[in-house]
Amino acid sequence: MSGSFAAEVRARARMAAAALEAARRDDDVDALMLAEGEWEEVMRLANVHGVRLDPDGAEPGPGSAT
Template sequence: MSTAFAATIRDRAYAAWQALQAARRDDDHYATLLAEGEWEDLRRLAHAHGVDIETGRPDTPEEGA
């Protein structure tokens, strides 16, 4: 796996996490459902490729969040 691929997964996961937090903050139920799906998909993708997305950013969730 390339470093660029791992970085792309991390960036997309970070964006998905930010979108999820914004949707929750805005109490937008539809956006929350979409963002949760994206976040879970990216968590699975990262796990399948051995990419750590849970650390390295100050506002990303801990494992299992």
Template structure:
């Protein structure tokens, strides 16, 4: 359970960083944040950790991020 909580916390951080980079129109930061977001999603998927928490992480039903 602690691992899953840590993955979810990191996913939340990654999602917030991605949104901030997009809001600031920072192309480089967006690329870095997208990589981090995809990486933590992969970790969650491999370990069976659900990132679904009512949509606050911005993941759509198809698993893709909203732009």
């Protein structure tokens, strides 16, 4: 696995976390469902490829329990 792949997974995790926060803040159920799906996909990719996510870039997950 390349460092650029891991960096891209981490960037996606940061974007997914930001989307989750925005959807919760805006109380947007549709956006929340999409953001949760993206978060789960990023977590799956990270797990499968052994990418360790930065606490400041990958937290909090859905429900802040990830």
